[in-house]
Amino acid sequence: xxxxxxxxxxxxSMYGMRTRIALAEKRVKYHYREEDLWNKSSLLLQMxxxxxxxxxxxxxxxxxxxxxxxxxxIDETWPEENPxxxxxxxxxxxxxxxxxxxxxxxxxxxxRIWTTKGEEKEEASKELIEILKTLESExxxxxxxxxxxxxYVDIALIGFYSWFGVYDKYGxxxxxxxxxxxxxxxxxCLQRESVAKAxxxxxKITTFISERRKKLELE
Amino acid sequence: MASGEVKLIGAWAxxxxxxxxxxxxxxxxxxxxxxxxxxxxxELLLKSxxxxxxxxxxxxxxxxxxxxxxxxxxIDETWSSSGPxLLPSLPxxxxxxxxxxxxxxxxxxxxxxxxxxxxxxxxxxxVIAEFEEGNALLEKAFIDCSKGKxxxxxxxxxxxxxxxxxxxxxxxxxxxxxxxxxxxxxxTPSLCKWADHFCNDPAVKPVMPETxxxxxxxxxxxxxxxx
Numbered sequence: 177x178x179x180x181x182x183x184x185x186x187x188x189s190m191y192g193m194r195t196r197i198a199l200a201e202k203r204v205k206y207h208y209r210e211e212d213l214w215n216k217s218s219l220l221l222q223m224x225x226x227x228x229x230x231x232x233x234x235x236x237x238x239x240x241x242x243x244x245x246x247x248x249x250i251d252e253t254w255p256e257e258n259p260x261x262x263x264x265x266x267x268x269x270x271x272x273x274x275x276x277x278x279x280x281x282x283x284x285x286x287x288r289i290w291t292t293k294g295e296e297k298e299e300a301s302k303e304l305i306e307i308l309k310t311l312e313s314e315x316x317x318x319x320x321x322x323x324x325x326x327x328y329v330d331i332a333l334i335g336f337y338s339w340f341g342v343y344d345k346y347g348x349x350x351x352x353x354x355x356x357x358x359x360x361x362x363x364x365c366l367q368r369e370s371v372a373k374a375x376x377x378x379x380k381i382t383t384f385i386s387e388r389r390k391k392l393e394l395e
Numbered sequence: 396m397a398s399g400e401v402k403l404i405g406a407w408a409x410x411x412x413x414x415x416x417x418x419x420x421x422x423x424x425x426x427x428x429x430x431x432x433x434x435x436x437x438e439l440l441l442k443s444x445x446x447x448x449x450x451x452x453x454x455x456x457x458x459x460x461x462x463x464x465x466x467x468x469x470i471d472e473t474w475s476s477s478g479p480x481l482l483p484s485l486p487x488x489x490x491x492x493x494x495x496x497x498x499x500x501x502x503x504x505x506x507x508x509x510x511x512x513x514x515x516x517x518x519x520x521x522v523i524a525e526f527e528e529g530n531a532l533l534e535k536a537f538i539d540c541s542k543g544k545x546x547x548x549x550x551x552x553x554x555x556x557x558x559x560x561x562x563x564x565x566x567x568x569x570x571x572x573x574x575x576x577x578x579x580x581x582x583t584p585s586l587c588k589w590a591d592h593f594c595n596d597p598a599v600k601p602v603m604p605e606t607x608x609x610x611x612x613x614x615x616x617x618x619x620x621x622x
Contacts, residue, residue, distance in 0.1 A: 226498060226532060238487055245493045252486035265472035269460045276462055277446060310446065 181206035182234040184220050186213055188381050190283070190335030191243040192231040193374045197331050198247050200370035202254040244275055247328055260328045267323075274314060274321065275332040281307040282336055289347040290385055291394065301347035305354050312358040319364060326368060330361075334371055337362040341378040342385045399456025401426040404440050406433065408612050410561040411463040412451040413602055417557050418467045418481060420598035422474040433616065463561075464496055467554055479551040488540070492547070495536050496558035503529040504562060507577070510569050511617075526577065533559065534583040541585075545592045552596055560593040564604045568613050571606070 183199070183206050185192035199206050211220055211230050223232045223239035233240040233249070240246050251260040261268050285307060288300035311333065315321055321329035340351045352359045365371045389395045401419070403426050405412030419426050431437055431450055443452045443459040453460040453469065460469045471481040482489050506526040513522040540547045540555065547555035570577050580587045593599055604612075 235487070240487070240490050240494075242494055242497060245490045245497075248493070249486050249490040252489070265469050266455070266458055266460070268472065269465050269469040272465045272468070273461055276465065 179204075180234075180236055182209060183207070184209050184211050184217070184223065184232040184234070185230050186211050187376055188338075188384055189230060190339060193335030193338070194243040194331050195231045195233055195246045195250070196374035197334070197370045198250045198260060200373060201258045201260065201326075201331075201368075202250055203257055204250070204254055244272075244279065244332065247331060251328075259325075260331065262322070262327070271322070271328045274311070274329045277307070278311070278329075278332050278336075282333070286336065286339060286343055289343050290389065291392065293394075297347065301343075301349050304343055304347065305349060305351070308351060308355045308358055312355045315357060315361055320361070326365065330365055334362060334365045335375065337365075338375045338378050338381050341382045345382060346385075346389075400454075402429055402454040403427070404429045404431060404437070404443065404452040404454065405450045406431050408433075408604055408609060409450060410565055413561040413564075413604075414463040414557050415451050415453055415466040415470060416602040417552065417561070417598050418470040420602065421481065421552060422470060422478045424470070424474055424477070464493075464500075464554070464558060467557055471554070479553075481548065481553045481557070483540075483548065483553070491536075491540065492553070492555040495533070495540070495547075495555055498529075498532070499559050499562070503533065503559075507562065507566060507569060510573055510575075510577070523575070527582065530578070530583050530586065534586050537585050537589055541589075546589065552593065552598060556589075556593055560590070560599065563590055563594060564606060564609050565613075567606045568610045571610055572613070 181199070181204055183192070183195055185196070185208060187210060196208075209217075209219075211217060213230070216228060220230065220232060221228055223234060224230075224241045227241060229241070231243055231246065233246045235249075235253070240249050247260055261271055282304070285300045285304035289297060289304060292300065320326045321333070343349065344351055366375065386395070401424055403412070403415055403419070405416070405428065407430065416428075429437075429439065431440060436448055440450065440452060441448055443454060444450075444461045447461060449461070451461075451463055451466060453466045455469075455473070460466050467481060482492055503526075506522065506529055509522050510526065513519045537547055541549065544550050546552050547559070552560070566577055578587055578590060594603060
C-alpha cells in the first residue's frame with residue numbers, strides 16, 4: 177500500500193519540529209506544507225477543526241493532532257527504526273511525565289517573556305530558568321533524557337533550543353550560563369541529522385519575533 | 396503478572412484520583428488507598444511528587460507514577476494480561492483516544508468549572524454556549540470511537556471512558572448548583588446513555604462519589620471565608 181504522509185506545519189514551531197524529527201528518525205518520507213498562521217488553509221481548518229493548530233500529521237488521509245500524540249503514533253506505526261519510547265512501562269510513564277511538564281511549563285513562560293513587560297516579564301524569566309534547571313537536573317549526567325538513546329523527551333524539548341536566543345534577548349537572561357549541561361545536551365542532539373534539519377537557525381527565529389513584536393506594538 | 400505492592404495516594408472527591416481507581420478495579424489489582432486530608436499534603440505525597448505536589452500518585456513497589464492519564468496507561472501496560480485493554484489496539488484509534496482525553500482536561504473540564512464562576516446573564520450565556528459546543532464535539536467523538544458499542548473503548552470501559560466518566564459526579568453537582576441540565580438527552584442522547592452505562596459498571600460504582608456527599612463537600616470547599 178502506498179503511504180501518504182503530509183505534515184501541516186509552521187517553520188518556527190517548536191511543536192512542529194518534534195514531528196519533523198520523529199519522521200526523520202523513522203526515515204518516513206512525507207510532504208511538508210507550510211501554513212500561514214495568520215491565514216490558515218482550508219485543509220488545516222478541515223483537518224483540525226477543534227483546535228485549528230499546527231502541526232497536523234495526515235496519514236493516508238486521516239488527521240492526527242497534538243505533537244506528543246503524533247510522536248507516539250509515529251513510534252507505534254513505524255516500530256522497526258529507532259524506537260522513540262522505552263518498552264518498559266515505568267520508563268514510558270516517566271518519559272510521558274517529563275514531556276507533559278515541558279508542555280505545561282516551558283512555552284507558557286517562554287511566550288510571556290517576549291510578549292510582556294516589566295514585572296510580568298521578570299517573573300516569566302525566573303520561571304523559565306527554574307523549569308530549565310529542573311529539566312537539567314533530571315538529565316543529570318546522562319547523554320540524553322532517554323538514557324542511552326535519543327528519544328521522546330529529547331524530541332519534546334529540543335525545538336525550544338532554537339528559541340533560547342529569543343528568551344535570552346527579551347528576558348535579559350543567559351540560559352547557557354544558568355544551564356550549561358542543558359546547552360551541552362542540545363548541541364549533542366544537534367549532531368543528529370534529524371535534529372539539524374528540523375531546527376531553524378536561532379537568528380532566524382529572533383528576527384521573526386522582533387517583527388512579531390513590532391506588529392504587536394511591543395517595540 | 397506484575398509484582399510489587401500497589402498504593403494510591405489520593406482523595407475520594409477528586410475526579411483525577413478516580414481515574415486510576417477505576418483502572419485498577421478493571422484490572423482486578425488490589426491496592427492500598429492512602430487518603431490525603433483536604434487542605435494539607437502528606438510527607439509521602441511531597442516526596443513522591445516533588446514537581447507538582449498533586450494527587451493522584453500511584454506507588455508501585457514504591458516507585459511513583461504521576462498524572463492521572465499517564466497512570467491509567469501505566470496500569471494498562473503493566474497489567475496487560477489482566478482484564479480487557481484500556482486503549483484501542485490500532486495506533487490511530489489510540490491517538491484519537493489520547494487527543495479527546497487531552498481535550499476533556501484542557502477545554503471541557505475548564506468550561507465545566509467556569510459554569511459556577513460565571514456572573515451576569517452575558518457571561519452565563521457564553522459559558523453555556525462554550526460547554527454545549529464541547530458536548531456536541533464529544534457526542535460526535537463518542538459515535539466515531541464507540542462504533543455502535545456502549546463505550547468509547549467499545550465493549551468495555553477504557554481510557555477515554557475513564558477520562559470523561561471521572562467528571563460525572565462533579566457534573567451532577569454543578570447541575571444541581573446551577574439548576575441547569577448539562578447533559579441533556581435531547582442534545583446528546585448517546586453521551587447520556589453512555590453515562591448511565593459507565594456509572595453502573597461494577598468497576599466504577601464503588602469509587603464514584605455520591606452526588607449528595609460531593610455537593611456537601613463542594614459547599615464546604617467553595618464557601619466564602621467568614622469575615
